Amino acid sequence: MFELDLRSRKPIYEQLVEKLKQLIINDVLKQDEKLPSVRTLAQQLSINPNTIQKAYRELETKGYIYSVKGKGSFVNHMLITDNSAELKKVKEQIKKQMSEALFLGVTIKELQVLITEANELVAGGETNDPSSEREKEI
Amino acid sequence: MFELDLRSRKPIYEQLVEKLKQLIINDVLKQDEKLPSVRTLAQQLSINPNTIQKAYRELETKGYIYSVKGKGSFVNHMLITDNSAELKKVKEQIKKQMSEALFLGVTIKELQVLITEANELVAGGETNDPSSEREKEI
DNA sequence: TAACTGTATCAATATATTTAGTACAGTTAT
DNA sequence: ATAACTGTACTAAATATATTGATACAGTTA
Incomplete structure:
Protein backbone atom coordinates (compact mmCIF):
# COMPACT_ATOMS: atom_id res chain seq x y z
CA MET A 1 0.00 0.00 0.00
CA PHE A 2 2.86 2.39 0.78
CA GLU A 3 6.47 2.43 1.74
CA LEU A 4 7.92 3.10 5.16
CA ASP A 5 11.39 4.11 6.16
CA LEU A 6 12.14 1.75 9.01
CA ARG A 7 15.44 3.51 9.75
CA SER A 8 13.97 6.96 9.85
CA ARG A 9 14.31 9.05 12.97
CA LYS A 10 10.56 9.44 12.72
CA PRO A 11 8.56 6.67 14.44
CA ILE A 12 6.85 4.15 12.20
CA TYR A 13 3.38 4.87 13.55
CA GLU A 14 3.85 8.57 12.83
CA GLN A 15 4.87 7.84 9.26
CA LEU A 16 1.76 5.75 8.91
CA VAL A 17 -0.45 8.50 10.30
CA GLU A 18 1.05 11.06 7.95
CA LYS A 19 0.75 8.91 4.85
CA LEU A 20 -2.81 7.89 5.59
CA LYS A 21 -3.78 11.46 6.38
CA GLN A 22 -2.42 12.57 3.02
CA LEU A 23 -4.29 9.80 1.20
CA ILE A 24 -7.51 10.83 2.91
CA ILE A 25 -7.00 14.56 2.42
CA ASN A 26 -6.13 14.06 -1.24
CA ASP A 27 -9.18 11.85 -1.67
CA VAL A 28 -7.20 8.84 -2.77
CA LEU A 29 -9.02 7.01 -0.01
CA LYS A 30 -12.73 7.74 -0.35
CA GLN A 31 -15.34 8.26 2.32
CA ASP A 32 -16.27 5.03 4.12
CA GLU A 33 -13.57 3.12 2.27
CA LYS A 34 -12.33 0.20 4.31
CA LEU A 35 -8.75 0.28 5.45
CA PRO A 36 -6.72 -2.92 5.67
CA SER A 37 -7.10 -4.64 9.01
CA VAL A 38 -4.41 -4.08 11.58
CA ARG A 39 -3.20 -7.63 11.17
CA THR A 40 -3.06 -7.83 7.38
CA LEU A 41 -1.43 -4.41 7.06
CA ALA A 42 1.07 -5.41 9.71
CA GLN A 43 1.90 -8.49 7.69
CA GLN A 44 2.18 -6.53 4.45
CA LEU A 45 4.54 -4.03 6.01
CA SER A 46 6.36 -6.63 8.08
CA ILE A 47 5.81 -4.77 11.30
CA ASN A 48 3.94 -5.46 14.51
CA PRO A 49 0.13 -5.17 14.58
CA ASN A 50 0.38 -3.03 17.70
CA THR A 51 2.18 -0.37 15.70
CA ILE A 52 -0.65 -0.27 13.15
CA GLN A 53 -3.17 -0.07 15.92
CA LYS A 54 -1.38 2.88 17.45
CA ALA A 55 -1.52 4.72 14.12
CA TYR A 56 -5.20 3.88 13.62
CA ARG A 57 -6.06 5.01 17.11
CA GLU A 58 -4.40 8.36 16.52
CA LEU A 59 -6.20 8.77 13.20
CA GLU A 60 -9.48 7.98 14.89
CA THR A 61 -8.81 10.46 17.68
CA LYS A 62 -8.18 13.16 15.09
CA GLY A 63 -11.32 12.23 13.19
CA TYR A 64 -9.76 10.93 9.99
CA ILE A 65 -11.11 7.42 10.37
CA TYR A 66 -13.64 5.55 12.46
CA SER A 67 -13.32 1.99 13.69
CA VAL A 68 -15.97 -0.57 14.42
CA LYS A 69 -15.15 -3.62 16.47
CA GLY A 70 -15.59 -6.75 14.44
CA LYS A 71 -15.99 -4.87 11.16
CA GLY A 72 -12.94 -2.76 10.50
CA SER A 73 -11.60 0.76 10.16
CA PHE A 74 -13.04 3.20 7.63
CA VAL A 75 -12.21 6.56 6.12
CA ASN A 76 -14.02 9.58 7.47
CA HIS A 77 -13.97 12.71 5.34
CA MET A 78 -16.46 14.62 7.44
CA LEU A 79 -14.43 16.13 10.20
CA ILE A 80 -17.01 17.30 12.66
CA THR A 81 -14.44 17.56 15.38
CA ASP A 82 -13.69 20.81 17.13
CA ASN A 83 -11.23 22.13 14.59
CA MET B 1 15.74 33.66 26.43
CA PHE B 2 12.92 31.27 25.56
CA GLU B 3 10.77 28.59 27.03
CA LEU B 4 11.05 24.87 26.50
CA ASP B 5 8.49 22.17 27.03
CA LEU B 6 10.44 19.53 28.90
CA ARG B 7 7.52 17.11 28.76
CA SER B 8 7.01 17.46 25.05
CA ARG B 9 7.24 14.43 22.84
CA LYS B 10 9.71 16.48 20.82
CA PRO B 11 13.34 16.28 22.00
CA ILE B 12 14.71 19.32 23.79
CA TYR B 13 17.54 19.84 21.30
CA GLU B 14 15.03 19.89 18.45
CA GLN B 15 12.90 22.47 20.20
CA LEU B 16 16.02 24.57 20.66
CA VAL B 17 16.95 24.27 17.00
CA GLU B 18 13.46 25.28 15.91
CA LYS B 19 13.21 28.27 18.20
CA LEU B 20 16.65 29.57 17.32
CA LYS B 21 15.99 29.07 13.62
CA GLN B 22 12.85 31.15 13.89
CA LEU B 23 14.64 33.90 15.78
CA ILE B 24 17.31 34.00 13.09
CA ILE B 25 14.89 33.83 10.17
CA ASN B 26 12.71 36.56 11.65
CA ASP B 27 15.79 38.68 12.23
CA VAL B 28 15.28 38.89 15.97
CA LEU B 29 18.84 37.63 16.22
CA LYS B 30 21.02 39.74 13.95
CA GLN B 31 23.94 38.76 11.79
CA ASP B 32 27.06 38.00 13.87
CA GLU B 33 25.13 38.38 17.09
CA LYS B 34 26.65 36.28 19.85
CA LEU B 35 24.57 33.47 21.20
CA PRO B 36 24.77 32.50 24.88
CA SER B 37 27.53 30.01 25.60
CA VAL B 38 26.56 26.40 25.86
CA ARG B 39 27.22 26.46 29.59
CA THR B 40 25.34 29.62 30.52
CA LEU B 41 22.36 28.73 28.36
CA ALA B 42 22.34 25.27 29.90
CA GLN B 43 22.24 26.86 33.32
CA GLN B 44 19.49 29.28 32.35
CA LEU B 45 17.34 26.49 30.96
CA SER B 46 18.32 24.04 33.70
CA ILE B 47 19.40 21.40 31.23
CA ASN B 48 22.65 19.70 30.37
CA PRO B 49 25.28 21.59 28.34
CA ASN B 50 25.59 18.62 26.02
CA THR B 51 22.02 19.15 24.92
CA ILE B 52 22.76 22.74 24.00
CA GLN B 53 25.84 21.67 22.15
CA LYS B 54 23.86 19.19 20.13
CA ALA B 55 21.44 21.93 19.09
CA TYR B 56 24.26 24.34 18.22
CA ARG B 57 26.04 21.69 16.20
CA GLU B 58 22.93 21.03 14.16
CA LEU B 59 22.40 24.74 13.59
CA GLU B 60 25.99 25.08 12.44
CA THR B 61 25.66 22.12 10.09
CA LYS B 62 22.62 23.75 8.52
CA GLY B 63 24.42 27.07 8.23
CA TYR B 64 22.35 29.12 10.65
CA ILE B 65 25.22 29.81 13.02
CA TYR B 66 28.99 29.52 13.10
CA SER B 67 31.08 28.64 16.10
CA VAL B 68 34.62 29.64 16.96
CA LYS B 69 36.52 27.77 19.60
CA GLY B 70 37.32 30.00 22.54
CA LYS B 71 35.11 32.81 21.32
CA GLY B 72 31.56 31.59 21.01
CA SER B 73 28.72 30.86 18.61
CA PHE B 74 27.34 33.52 16.30
CA VAL B 75 24.35 34.07 14.04
CA ASN B 76 24.87 33.56 10.33
CA HIS B 77 22.30 35.04 8.01
CA MET B 78 24.20 34.32 4.82
CA LEU B 79 23.30 30.79 3.96
CA ILE B 80 25.79 29.81 1.31
CA THR B 81 25.03 26.15 1.81
CA ASP B 82 23.73 23.92 -0.94
CA ASN B 83 20.07 24.72 -0.48
C1' DT C 1 -18.50 -22.90 14.77
C1' DA C 2 -14.62 -20.86 12.29
C1' DA C 3 -12.43 -17.00 10.73
C1' DC C 4 -12.41 -12.69 10.55
C1' DT C 5 -12.52 -7.72 12.77
C1' DG C 6 -10.92 -4.02 16.67
C1' DT C 7 -9.21 -3.41 21.31
C1' DA C 8 -6.53 -4.00 25.58
C1' DT C 9 -2.76 -5.29 28.39
C1' DC C 10 1.77 -6.88 29.79
C1' DA C 11 6.62 -7.76 29.49
C1' DA C 12 10.86 -7.76 26.80
C1' DT C 13 13.71 -5.48 23.62
C1' DA C 14 15.63 -1.85 20.91
C1' DT C 15 16.56 2.80 20.11
C1' DA C 16 16.96 7.68 21.24
C1' DT C 17 17.50 11.24 24.38
C1' DT C 18 19.44 13.30 28.30
C1' DT C 19 22.46 13.60 32.01
C1' DA C 20 26.97 13.49 34.30
C1' DG C 21 31.73 13.78 34.43
C1' DT C 22 36.07 14.69 32.44
C1' DA C 23 39.29 16.46 29.33
C1' DC C 24 41.48 19.38 25.84
C1' DA C 25 42.26 23.50 22.98
C1' DG C 26 41.63 28.37 21.79
C1' DT C 27 40.43 33.34 23.55
C1' DT C 28 40.34 37.19 26.59
C1' DA C 29 41.58 40.11 30.23
C1' DT C 30 44.18 40.78 34.25
C1' DA D 1 51.50 33.36 33.08
C1' DT D 2 47.18 32.78 35.15
C1' DA D 3 42.34 32.66 35.65
C1' DA D 4 38.13 32.47 33.56
C1' DC D 5 35.94 32.21 29.91
C1' DT D 6 34.78 29.90 25.12
C1' DG D 7 33.75 25.41 21.90
C1' DT D 8 34.53 20.52 21.28
C1' DA D 9 34.99 15.58 22.17
C1' DC D 10 34.34 11.41 24.48
C1' DT D 11 32.52 7.77 27.53
C1' DA D 12 29.29 5.85 30.71
C1' DA D 13 24.97 5.74 32.95
C1' DA D 14 20.25 6.93 33.35
C1' DT D 15 15.94 7.93 31.40
C1' DA D 16 12.37 8.04 27.97
C1' DT D 17 10.24 6.34 23.92
C1' DA D 18 9.20 3.07 20.25
C1' DT D 19 8.66 -1.46 18.80
C1' DT D 20 7.96 -6.16 19.26
C1' DG D 21 5.79 -10.44 20.90
C1' DA D 22 2.31 -12.86 23.09
C1' DT D 23 -2.13 -13.33 24.79
C1' DA D 24 -6.81 -12.34 25.58
C1' DC D 25 -11.51 -10.63 24.91
C1' DA D 26 -15.55 -8.89 22.32
C1' DG D 27 -18.20 -8.05 18.13
C1' DT D 28 -19.12 -9.46 13.02
C1' DT D 29 -19.72 -12.43 9.17
C1' DA D 30 -20.62 -16.53 6.65
Whole structure:
Protein backbone atom coordinates (compact mmCIF):
# COMPACT_ATOMS: atom_id res chain seq x y z
CA MET A 1 0.00 0.00 0.00
CA PHE A 2 2.86 2.39 0.78
CA GLU A 3 6.47 2.43 1.74
CA LEU A 4 7.92 3.10 5.16
CA ASP A 5 11.39 4.11 6.16
CA LEU A 6 12.14 1.75 9.01
CA ARG A 7 15.44 3.51 9.75
CA SER A 8 13.97 6.96 9.85
CA ARG A 9 14.31 9.05 12.97
CA LYS A 10 10.56 9.44 12.72
CA PRO A 11 8.56 6.67 14.44
CA ILE A 12 6.85 4.15 12.20
CA TYR A 13 3.38 4.87 13.55
CA GLU A 14 3.85 8.57 12.83
CA GLN A 15 4.87 7.84 9.26
CA LEU A 16 1.76 5.75 8.91
CA VAL A 17 -0.45 8.50 10.30
CA GLU A 18 1.05 11.06 7.95
CA LYS A 19 0.75 8.91 4.85
CA LEU A 20 -2.81 7.89 5.59
CA LYS A 21 -3.78 11.46 6.38
CA GLN A 22 -2.42 12.57 3.02
CA LEU A 23 -4.29 9.80 1.20
CA ILE A 24 -7.51 10.83 2.91
CA ILE A 25 -7.00 14.56 2.42
CA ASN A 26 -6.13 14.06 -1.24
CA ASP A 27 -9.18 11.85 -1.67
CA VAL A 28 -7.20 8.84 -2.77
CA LEU A 29 -9.02 7.01 -0.01
CA LYS A 30 -12.73 7.74 -0.35
CA GLN A 31 -15.34 8.26 2.32
CA ASP A 32 -16.27 5.03 4.12
CA GLU A 33 -13.57 3.12 2.27
CA LYS A 34 -12.33 0.20 4.31
CA LEU A 35 -8.75 0.28 5.45
CA PRO A 36 -6.72 -2.92 5.67
CA SER A 37 -7.10 -4.64 9.01
CA VAL A 38 -4.41 -4.08 11.58
CA ARG A 39 -3.20 -7.63 11.17
CA THR A 40 -3.06 -7.83 7.38
CA LEU A 41 -1.43 -4.41 7.06
CA ALA A 42 1.07 -5.41 9.71
CA GLN A 43 1.90 -8.49 7.69
CA GLN A 44 2.18 -6.53 4.45
CA LEU A 45 4.54 -4.03 6.01
CA SER A 46 6.36 -6.63 8.08
CA ILE A 47 5.81 -4.77 11.30
CA ASN A 48 3.94 -5.46 14.51
CA PRO A 49 0.13 -5.17 14.58
CA ASN A 50 0.38 -3.03 17.70
CA THR A 51 2.18 -0.37 15.70
CA ILE A 52 -0.65 -0.27 13.15
CA GLN A 53 -3.17 -0.07 15.92
CA LYS A 54 -1.38 2.88 17.45
CA ALA A 55 -1.52 4.72 14.12
CA TYR A 56 -5.20 3.88 13.62
CA ARG A 57 -6.06 5.01 17.11
CA GLU A 58 -4.40 8.36 16.52
CA LEU A 59 -6.20 8.77 13.20
CA GLU A 60 -9.48 7.98 14.89
CA THR A 61 -8.81 10.46 17.68
CA LYS A 62 -8.18 13.16 15.09
CA GLY A 63 -11.32 12.23 13.19
CA TYR A 64 -9.76 10.93 9.99
CA ILE A 65 -11.11 7.42 10.37
CA TYR A 66 -13.64 5.55 12.46
CA SER A 67 -13.32 1.99 13.69
CA VAL A 68 -15.97 -0.57 14.42
CA LYS A 69 -15.15 -3.62 16.47
CA GLY A 70 -15.59 -6.75 14.44
CA LYS A 71 -15.99 -4.87 11.16
CA GLY A 72 -12.94 -2.76 10.50
CA SER A 73 -11.60 0.76 10.16
CA PHE A 74 -13.04 3.20 7.63
CA VAL A 75 -12.21 6.56 6.12
CA ASN A 76 -14.02 9.58 7.47
CA HIS A 77 -13.97 12.71 5.34
CA MET A 78 -16.46 14.62 7.44
CA LEU A 79 -14.43 16.13 10.20
CA ILE A 80 -17.01 17.30 12.66
CA THR A 81 -14.44 17.56 15.38
CA ASP A 82 -13.69 20.81 17.13
CA ASN A 83 -11.23 22.13 14.59
CA SER A 84 -10.47 25.59 15.90
CA ALA A 85 -7.47 24.71 18.01
CA GLU A 86 -5.97 22.30 15.50
CA LEU A 87 -6.67 24.79 12.73
CA LYS A 88 -4.80 27.56 14.48
CA LYS A 89 -1.84 25.27 15.03
CA VAL A 90 -1.74 24.25 11.37
CA LYS A 91 -1.85 27.86 10.21
CA GLU A 92 0.87 28.84 12.64
CA GLN A 93 3.03 25.99 11.41
CA ILE A 94 2.48 26.94 7.79
CA LYS A 95 3.51 30.50 8.53
CA LYS A 96 6.70 29.30 10.16
CA GLN A 97 7.56 27.10 7.22
CA MET A 98 6.77 29.90 4.80
CA SER A 99 9.10 32.31 6.56
CA GLU A 100 11.78 29.65 6.47
CA ALA A 101 11.20 29.09 2.77
CA LEU A 102 11.40 32.82 2.08
CA PHE A 103 14.58 32.96 4.12
CA LEU A 104 16.06 30.19 2.01
CA GLY A 105 15.27 32.05 -1.19
CA VAL A 106 11.86 30.81 -2.24
CA THR A 107 9.88 33.62 -3.84
CA ILE A 108 6.37 34.70 -2.98
CA LYS A 109 5.24 33.63 -6.42
CA GLU A 110 6.47 30.13 -5.78
CA LEU A 111 4.51 30.03 -2.54
CA GLN A 112 1.40 31.15 -4.39
CA VAL A 113 1.89 28.37 -6.89
CA LEU A 114 2.07 25.96 -3.99
CA ILE A 115 -1.36 27.11 -2.88
CA THR A 116 -2.89 26.32 -6.26
CA GLU A 117 -1.14 22.95 -6.33
CA ALA A 118 -2.35 22.09 -2.86
CA ASN A 119 -5.83 23.15 -3.81
CA GLU A 120 -5.83 20.95 -6.87
CA LEU A 121 -4.98 18.00 -4.68
CA VAL A 122 -7.95 18.47 -2.40
CA ALA A 123 -10.30 19.91 -5.03
CA GLY A 124 -11.02 16.48 -6.43
CA GLY A 125 -12.49 15.44 -3.13
CA GLU A 126 -15.05 18.20 -2.94
CA THR A 127 -17.96 17.14 -0.80
CA ASN A 128 -21.65 17.74 -1.26
CA ASP A 129 -21.75 19.60 2.00
CA PRO A 130 -23.14 23.04 1.13
CA SER A 131 -21.38 24.54 4.14
CA SER A 132 -18.10 23.87 2.34
CA GLU A 133 -17.21 27.14 0.72
CA ARG A 134 -13.74 26.24 -0.38
CA GLU A 135 -12.81 28.07 -3.54
CA LYS A 136 -12.10 25.89 -6.53
CA GLU A 137 -9.88 28.46 -8.16
CA ILE A 138 -7.85 31.47 -7.18
CA MET B 1 15.74 33.66 26.43
CA PHE B 2 12.92 31.27 25.56
CA GLU B 3 10.77 28.59 27.03
CA LEU B 4 11.05 24.87 26.50
CA ASP B 5 8.49 22.17 27.03
CA LEU B 6 10.44 19.53 28.90
CA ARG B 7 7.52 17.11 28.76
CA SER B 8 7.01 17.46 25.05
CA ARG B 9 7.24 14.43 22.84
CA LYS B 10 9.71 16.48 20.82
CA PRO B 11 13.34 16.28 22.00
CA ILE B 12 14.71 19.32 23.79
CA TYR B 13 17.54 19.84 21.30
CA GLU B 14 15.03 19.89 18.45
CA GLN B 15 12.90 22.47 20.20
CA LEU B 16 16.02 24.57 20.66
CA VAL B 17 16.95 24.27 17.00
CA GLU B 18 13.46 25.28 15.91
CA LYS B 19 13.21 28.27 18.20
CA LEU B 20 16.65 29.57 17.32
CA LYS B 21 15.99 29.07 13.62
CA GLN B 22 12.85 31.15 13.89
CA LEU B 23 14.64 33.90 15.78
CA ILE B 24 17.31 34.00 13.09
CA ILE B 25 14.89 33.83 10.17
CA ASN B 26 12.71 36.56 11.65
CA ASP B 27 15.79 38.68 12.23
CA VAL B 28 15.28 38.89 15.97
CA LEU B 29 18.84 37.63 16.22
CA LYS B 30 21.02 39.74 13.95
CA GLN B 31 23.94 38.76 11.79
CA ASP B 32 27.06 38.00 13.87
CA GLU B 33 25.13 38.38 17.09
CA LYS B 34 26.65 36.28 19.85
CA LEU B 35 24.57 33.47 21.20
CA PRO B 36 24.77 32.50 24.88
CA SER B 37 27.53 30.01 25.60
CA VAL B 38 26.56 26.40 25.86
CA ARG B 39 27.22 26.46 29.59
CA THR B 40 25.34 29.62 30.52
CA LEU B 41 22.36 28.73 28.36
CA ALA B 42 22.34 25.27 29.90
CA GLN B 43 22.24 26.86 33.32
CA GLN B 44 19.49 29.28 32.35
CA LEU B 45 17.34 26.49 30.96
CA SER B 46 18.32 24.04 33.70
CA ILE B 47 19.40 21.40 31.23
CA ASN B 48 22.65 19.70 30.37
CA PRO B 49 25.28 21.59 28.34
CA ASN B 50 25.59 18.62 26.02
CA THR B 51 22.02 19.15 24.92
CA ILE B 52 22.76 22.74 24.00
CA GLN B 53 25.84 21.67 22.15
CA LYS B 54 23.86 19.19 20.13
CA ALA B 55 21.44 21.93 19.09
CA TYR B 56 24.26 24.34 18.22
CA ARG B 57 26.04 21.69 16.20
CA GLU B 58 22.93 21.03 14.16
CA LEU B 59 22.40 24.74 13.59
CA GLU B 60 25.99 25.08 12.44
CA THR B 61 25.66 22.12 10.09
CA LYS B 62 22.62 23.75 8.52
CA GLY B 63 24.42 27.07 8.23
CA TYR B 64 22.35 29.12 10.65
CA ILE B 65 25.22 29.81 13.02
CA TYR B 66 28.99 29.52 13.10
CA SER B 67 31.08 28.64 16.10
CA VAL B 68 34.62 29.64 16.96
CA LYS B 69 36.52 27.77 19.60
CA GLY B 70 37.32 30.00 22.54
CA LYS B 71 35.11 32.81 21.32
CA GLY B 72 31.56 31.59 21.01
CA SER B 73 28.72 30.86 18.61
CA PHE B 74 27.34 33.52 16.30
CA VAL B 75 24.35 34.07 14.04
CA ASN B 76 24.87 33.56 10.33
CA HIS B 77 22.30 35.04 8.01
CA MET B 78 24.20 34.32 4.82
CA LEU B 79 23.30 30.79 3.96
CA ILE B 80 25.79 29.81 1.31
CA THR B 81 25.03 26.15 1.81
CA ASP B 82 23.73 23.92 -0.94
CA ASN B 83 20.07 24.72 -0.48
CA SER B 84 18.45 22.89 -3.38
CA ALA B 85 17.68 19.66 -1.57
CA GLU B 86 16.57 21.33 1.64
CA LEU B 87 14.55 23.80 -0.36
CA LYS B 88 12.66 21.10 -2.19
CA LYS B 89 11.87 19.39 1.09
CA VAL B 90 10.54 22.59 2.66
CA LYS B 91 8.31 23.32 -0.32
CA GLU B 92 6.98 19.78 -0.33
CA GLN B 93 6.21 20.04 3.37
CA ILE B 94 4.43 23.35 2.91
CA LYS B 95 2.29 21.86 0.19
CA LYS B 96 1.28 19.00 2.43
CA GLN B 97 0.38 21.32 5.27
CA MET B 98 -1.57 23.54 2.91
CA SER B 99 -3.65 20.66 1.60
CA GLU B 100 -4.34 19.66 5.18
CA ALA B 101 -5.37 23.21 6.04
CA LEU B 102 -7.69 23.35 3.04
CA PHE B 103 -9.14 20.01 4.07
CA LEU B 104 -9.82 21.39 7.53
CA GLY B 105 -11.65 24.35 6.10
CA VAL B 106 -9.04 27.06 5.72
CA THR B 107 -9.73 29.16 2.64
CA ILE B 108 -7.29 30.03 -0.11
CA LYS B 109 -7.54 33.67 0.86
CA GLU B 110 -6.42 32.84 4.37
CA LEU B 111 -3.42 31.01 2.97
CA GLN B 112 -2.56 34.02 0.86
CA VAL B 113 -2.73 36.21 3.93
CA LEU B 114 -0.30 33.83 5.61
CA ILE B 115 2.17 34.47 2.81
CA THR B 116 2.09 38.20 3.37
CA GLU B 117 2.41 37.74 7.10
CA ALA B 118 5.35 35.39 6.70
CA ASN B 119 6.95 37.83 4.31
CA GLU B 120 6.59 40.70 6.75
CA LEU B 121 8.44 38.65 9.33
CA VAL B 122 11.47 38.10 7.13
CA ALA B 123 11.27 41.39 5.25
CA GLY B 124 12.96 43.27 8.06
CA GLY B 125 16.06 41.19 7.61
CA GLU B 126 16.57 41.96 3.96
CA THR B 127 20.20 41.52 2.96
CA ASN B 128 22.36 43.65 0.70
CA ASP B 129 22.92 40.68 -1.54
CA PRO B 130 21.78 41.82 -5.01
CA SER B 131 21.05 38.23 -5.99
CA SER B 132 18.24 38.27 -3.46
CA GLU B 133 15.17 39.00 -5.48
CA ARG B 134 12.64 38.43 -2.76
CA GLU B 135 9.61 40.62 -3.26
CA LYS B 136 8.86 43.03 -0.46
CA GLU B 137 5.21 43.16 -1.34
CA ILE B 138 2.67 41.09 -3.17
C1' DT C 1 -18.50 -22.90 14.77
C1' DA C 2 -14.62 -20.86 12.29
C1' DA C 3 -12.43 -17.00 10.73
C1' DC C 4 -12.41 -12.69 10.55
C1' DT C 5 -12.52 -7.72 12.77
C1' DG C 6 -10.92 -4.02 16.67
C1' DT C 7 -9.21 -3.41 21.31
C1' DA C 8 -6.53 -4.00 25.58
C1' DT C 9 -2.76 -5.29 28.39
C1' DC C 10 1.77 -6.88 29.79
C1' DA C 11 6.62 -7.76 29.49
C1' DA C 12 10.86 -7.76 26.80
C1' DT C 13 13.71 -5.48 23.62
C1' DA C 14 15.63 -1.85 20.91
C1' DT C 15 16.56 2.80 20.11
C1' DA C 16 16.96 7.68 21.24
C1' DT C 17 17.50 11.24 24.38
C1' DT C 18 19.44 13.30 28.30
C1' DT C 19 22.46 13.60 32.01
C1' DA C 20 26.97 13.49 34.30
C1' DG C 21 31.73 13.78 34.43
C1' DT C 22 36.07 14.69 32.44
C1' DA C 23 39.29 16.46 29.33
C1' DC C 24 41.48 19.38 25.84
C1' DA C 25 42.26 23.50 22.98
C1' DG C 26 41.63 28.37 21.79
C1' DT C 27 40.43 33.34 23.55
C1' DT C 28 40.34 37.19 26.59
C1' DA C 29 41.58 40.11 30.23
C1' DT C 30 44.18 40.78 34.25
C1' DA D 1 51.50 33.36 33.08
C1' DT D 2 47.18 32.78 35.15
C1' DA D 3 42.34 32.66 35.65
C1' DA D 4 38.13 32.47 33.56
C1' DC D 5 35.94 32.21 29.91
C1' DT D 6 34.78 29.90 25.12
C1' DG D 7 33.75 25.41 21.90
C1' DT D 8 34.53 20.52 21.28
C1' DA D 9 34.99 15.58 22.17
C1' DC D 10 34.34 11.41 24.48
C1' DT D 11 32.52 7.77 27.53
C1' DA D 12 29.29 5.85 30.71
C1' DA D 13 24.97 5.74 32.95
C1' DA D 14 20.25 6.93 33.35
C1' DT D 15 15.94 7.93 31.40
C1' DA D 16 12.37 8.04 27.97
C1' DT D 17 10.24 6.34 23.92
C1' DA D 18 9.20 3.07 20.25
C1' DT D 19 8.66 -1.46 18.80
C1' DT D 20 7.96 -6.16 19.26
C1' DG D 21 5.79 -10.44 20.90
C1' DA D 22 2.31 -12.86 23.09
C1' DT D 23 -2.13 -13.33 24.79
C1' DA D 24 -6.81 -12.34 25.58
C1' DC D 25 -11.51 -10.63 24.91
C1' DA D 26 -15.55 -8.89 22.32
C1' DG D 27 -18.20 -8.05 18.13
C1' DT D 28 -19.12 -9.46 13.02
C1' DT D 29 -19.72 -12.43 9.17
C1' DA D 30 -20.62 -16.53 6.65
